[in-house]
Structure formats: structure tokens, C-alpha cells
Amino acid sequence: MKEKLSNKQWALLFTAGWIVFNLVLSAFTDLAEDEAYYWLFAKFLDWGYFDHPPMIALMIKAGGWLFADELGVRFFTVLFSGLTLYLLFYITEFRRVTLMFLLFLSSPAFHAFGFISAPDVPLMFFGTLYILLFKRFTENDSLKNSLLLGIVVSLMMYSKYHGILLVMFTLLPNLKLLRRKSFWITTAVALLLFVPHIWWQVENDYPSVQYHLVDRVNRNYEFSFTAEYILGQILFCGPILFLLFFRFIKTTSSPFYKTMKWTTVAVFLFFLFFSFRTFIEANWGAVAYVPLILFVHGSIQLDLEKLWKVIASAIVGVLILFRVALMFPNELLNFSVTRQFYHDDEFYPAVQKIAGDLPVVFFNTYQKPSKYYFYSGVPSFSLNSFWYRRNQFDKWPIQRDLQGKKVLLVSTEAFLGAKIFKAKYSDIYYHEQSDFVSYGYIEFLLANKKLEISSQQKLRDTLIVKNIWDKSLHYDTTKVEIGVVVKTKHTEQRFVVAKASEKDLISGGEIPFEIPVILKKGEYQLIFGINSELSLTLWNSSVYELIVK
Numbered sequence: 001m002k003e004k005l006s007n008k009q010w011a012l013l014f015t016a017g018w019i020v021f022n023l024v025l026s027a028f029t030d031l032a033e034d035e036a037y038y039w040l041f042a043k044f045l046d047w048g049y050f051d052h053p054p055m056i057a058l059m060i061k062a063g064g065w066l067f068a069d070e071l072g073v074r075f076f077t078v079l080f081s082g083l084t085l086y087l088l089f090y091i092t093e094f095r096r097v098t099l100m101f102l103l104f105l106s107s108p109a110f111h112a113f114g115f116i117s118a119p120d121v122p123l124m125f126f127g128t129l130y131i132l133l134f135k136r137f138t139e140n141d142s143l144k145n146s147l148l149l150g151i152v153v154s155l156m157m158y159s160k161y162h163g164i165l166l167v168m169f170t171l172l173p174n175l176k177l178l179r180r181k182s183f184w185i186t187t188a189v190a191l192l193l194f195v196p197h198i199w200w201q202v203e204n205d206y207p208s209v210q211y212h213l214v215d216r217v218n219r220n221y222e223f224s225f226t227a228e229y230i231l232g233q234i235l236f237c238g239p240i241l242f243l244l245f246f247r248f249i250k251t252t253s254s255p256f257y258k259t260m261k262w263t264t265v266a267v268f269l270f271f272l273f274f275s276f277r278t279f280i281e282a283n284w285g286a287v288a289y290v291p292l293i294l295f296v297h298g299s300i301q302l303d304l305e306k307l308w309k310v311i312a313s314a315i316v317g318v319l320i321l322f323r324v325a326l327m328f329p330n331e332l333l334n335f336s337v338t339r340q341f342y343h344d345d346e347f348y349p350a351v352q353k354i355a356g357d358l359p360v361v362f363f364n365t366y367q368k369p370s371k372y373y374f375y376s377g378v379p380s381f382s383l384n385s386f387w388y389r390r391n392q393f394d395k396w397p398i399q400r401d402l403q404g405k406k407v408l409l410v411s412t413e414a415f416l417g418a419k420i421f422k423a424k425y426s427d428i429y430y431h432e433q434s435d436f437v438s439y440g441y442i443e444f445l446l447a448n449k450k451l452e453i454s455s456q457q458k459l460r461d462t463l464i465v466k467n468i469w470d471k472s473l474h475y476d477t478t479k480v481e482i483g484v485v486v487k488t489k490h491t492e493q494r495f496v497v498a499k500a501s502e503k504d505l506i507s508g509g510e511i512p513f514e515i516p517v518i519l520k521k522g523e524y525q526l527i528f529g530i531n532s533e534l535s536l537t538l539w540n541s542s543v544y545e546l547i548v549k
Helices: 007-028 033-043 055-066 069-091 097-105 108-112 120-139 143-159 163-179 181-203 207-215 223-237 239-247 255-274 282-299 302-325 347-355 367-376
Strands: 360-363 380-383 407-411 419-421 428-433 442-445 450-453 460-467 480-487 492-500 510-514 522-532 544-548
Touching: 007 069, 007 097, 033 055, 033 069, 033 367, 055 069, 055 120, 055 143, 069 097, 069 108, 069 120, 069 282, 097 108, 097 239, 097 282, 097 302, 108 223, 108 282, 108 302, 120 143, 120 163, 120 255, 120 282, 143 163, 143 181, 163 181, 163 255, 163 282, 181 207, 223 239, 223 255, 223 282, 239 282, 239 302, 255 282, 347 367, 347 407, 347 428, 360 367, 367 380, 442 522, 480 510
Parallel strands: 360 380, 360 407, 450 544
Antiparallel strands: 407 428, 419 428, 442 460, 460 510, 480 492, 480 522, 492 510, 522 544
16 A cells, blocks of 8 residues: 655645646736736846846746746746745645645735746745745854845845845844844845845936835825725735734744744734825735745644635635636636736737837836737837836837837827727727837936925926937937926926927936926925927926925
């Protein structure tokens, strides 16, 4: 009679099955829109990007050397997801592996990051590896553990900036570690390895810092920000894990599980606090899901294990059926979250039919040009207005290479001279332009991040031009209008503040400006941009603070 499989063998079997399952589904499921954006990251490798550090770009680039199309984009995502699962088995010493596997599969987040290529995937993998090494580091103060921990901290940070939260909040219950010399060795190693990305930020005027901490912070709080954050965590983490965590939160356990508990709580509270300032994406809380699942697995009582296995199994069955159904476009699953996986949706074929071989310029969407580029092979990019957001398309040479060429302009909103195609889910507005000129790559800088004036004076200052393509692009002599968007919590006004010609738009050029009205006392946000007949006022600057006293 054959011997039963050991727990370790079951762990290997579960891991292998999870990897194979995701490889198959990855090959036959279209890219999500954000995945296509990260695929473009891989086409333009760099030490950093406007939105994120470079780890996801490296993963996609490496996958592209092995496989073409969707599987190349997702190969290392699938591999990292499988390794994350195996590390969870390893950290828990291969105890109750079936329970761990069911808990893992009961979470929509682990399903999503089992095949969708996003920065959260390497963050969760290196975050799990960090927890393993942190546990060893607390138990054994050795140079080896210190060096390994420093390397993994830097890899977390190269994956997603949220990795710093895991470091901070695992330290809080273990402040005695600060007295160790080895802790400072770990810190030095992590910082040293992260220097190339820090230098990239310095060279590019800290675009990620400006975007995440200033530009995307919404001054107009809405209750839905907080409500949707809480609901999003319950749904994305999964009700099983979420409810079990709070069911056992008072459980007395080992120092390691206490660290996992308080790390989870701290991350949730951190984003809860920021939900009172801006909208929080559901996936941002994913950095807490690894310590959460470890705490739940270590806390669940044996007499409840069978019951929760049955409940988790039912949820897992539904999630797996959903994943399989996602491979086949159908009306039942054709809603906003899932529609992005279907590149055969009417929008993209319609645009391609209208455009033919012409490059396509989209307005105010980094996702659609990315996905269109991936599936059509035709260069496209996004031109961004003040009411949308800046993104990596403002930095890539795609925009430069299309200057003066014939392009198709495409938007889901009406614009001057556009024709309309009635699509099923959104109208398509389009217009051919034979000699395309845009200014989205130009950036206006102010010496002072915060401006102060009295309520009796107009704001006068100077814009400094940063133009990354001024050596290769030349403009006509037509003057362009420079506008400013003046925002408060409740109002938004646009003014023309200056005009500029070709000689003014080279790097280092200085353009005096004046806001033509006297503003009332209060706090304002200013966004400077070139006025365009294509897209109103473009977003050509950081967000600047103005205080009128």
C-alpha cells in the first residue's frame, strides 16, 4: 500500500496545481487595461516610472523573452504567485496545508494577482519573503540574516512604494530591534540598493512623489471614499479572511503572530485615515493580506477548522468558475470590471477599423492607448487635460515621434470637429489630423512650491520651461496660450496667463505670467498648462499651493 503524501508534498502539489491553473487561464484571457500599460513600461525600461518603481516592467520584459502575447506578460506573475503560496506553507512549517490553501483561494485578491500583472504581485511575493526573513532576523541576529533582509526590503521597494508600510508596521511591535547594529546594516543595504531609483527620482524632479502625495490627493472629501474603501477591503480581501481576522483579533498568540496582527491593523488604519483625503484603490490594502492570512491560519481553532473549510470550499468553487468563465467573452460577465479583459469588445475593433494604419492619439486615458498598442501593434498615446491626471505617456518618446504626422484623434467625449461612431458601451468621437502638434511633454516649473500673496494683489511670477525634446522638435511661429486652472475645495476657474512662441519653449526658457483677477482670501491649487483646441488646458505642471492672505 502506498504511503500517504506528507504535508510538504501536498504543499508542492497545491503550488504546482495553482501555477498550472494560472498559466492556462493566462494564455486564454485577454489583458486587463492596466496590464497593457505595464507592458509599455517593459518596452521603455527605466529605473522608475511616473506611477511605479520598475519591478513589474522587468518581470514583463523577462516573460516576453520566453513567450509571446498574454502569456509573456503574465508568466512571472504566475510564477511569483505560486512562490508566494509556497512561502506561506513554508512560514507556517507546512502545518494544516489544506486549510492554508483554502484560505488563500478564498481571497479574490490572491486570485487576481495569480494572473493579472500588476506591481502588487512582486510586492506580495517579496513581502512574504520579507516576513519569513524578518521572523528569522528576530530569532537569530546574524550578519547573513541582516544582509538578506536588506536585499529583500529593496526588492519590495522596487516593486511598489507600499512596501515601506510593511517595514514600518512590523517594526512598531519590535522597537527593540532598533538597538541592534545588524538592523542598521539592513537599513544601509536596502538604501544602497535603492539608490538608482532614488537618483532617477532626483533627475526627473520626483514625479512619483509629486503624483502620489500631491497631485492625486483630492481636496473635496466625499463620504463614498471611506465607505468604498471599507467595502472594497471586505470584498477584495474576501469575507472569509476578513471576518476570521476580526473573529480572532483578541486571540493571545506568539510574538510573531502578534506582529502579523498589528501589522494588518496598522495598514488598514493607515489607508482608512487617508480615505478622508482621497479615494483609496481596493488593491492598496493588499500589502496587509499576507500578514492577515498568516494570523488567521495561526489563530483558527481546530474545532472550527472543518466548518470553515466547508464554507471556504464553496467560495473557492465560485471564484474558480468565475476565473474560467472570464476566458470566454459573454454577456453574463460583461460589466465594467470584467469588460476590460475583452479586447474584442466593440470599442477597439471600431477604432482600428477607422484608423487603419494611422497612429492613434487618445484623450485622457492611459489605459486605452496601452491596450490598443498591444493588440494592434500601432503606436498610440494619451494627451492629458488638467481634469484627468499626468502619467508615463507624458515622458515616453511616442508623443515626440508623432509630431507633424497624420494621426487619428480619439475620445469618448465630444471635441471640436469630431465625427461620432455609436458603439454599444461608449460613443467614439474621432477626427483625422494631417499635421499633428501637441505640447503634452512640456513641463512648467515654479521655484516655490507654495506661493503667498495678499488679497489686494494679483499673482505675478515666472514659469520655467522643462522640455525633454527641445533638441529634436521645432514649432511654428504661432503663439500658444498658457492657461492656469485655479481650484478650491468647491470651485474651479480657468484663465489665460501668458503667451509663448517657439523660442520660449526650450528647456530653461522663462515665461512671465499674471493671473488676471484678484483672488479672495483662501487656499488654492494651481495647475499650469498649454491651452489646446484638442483637449482644453493640458496638464503641464505639478500642483502648486497658493495662499491668499
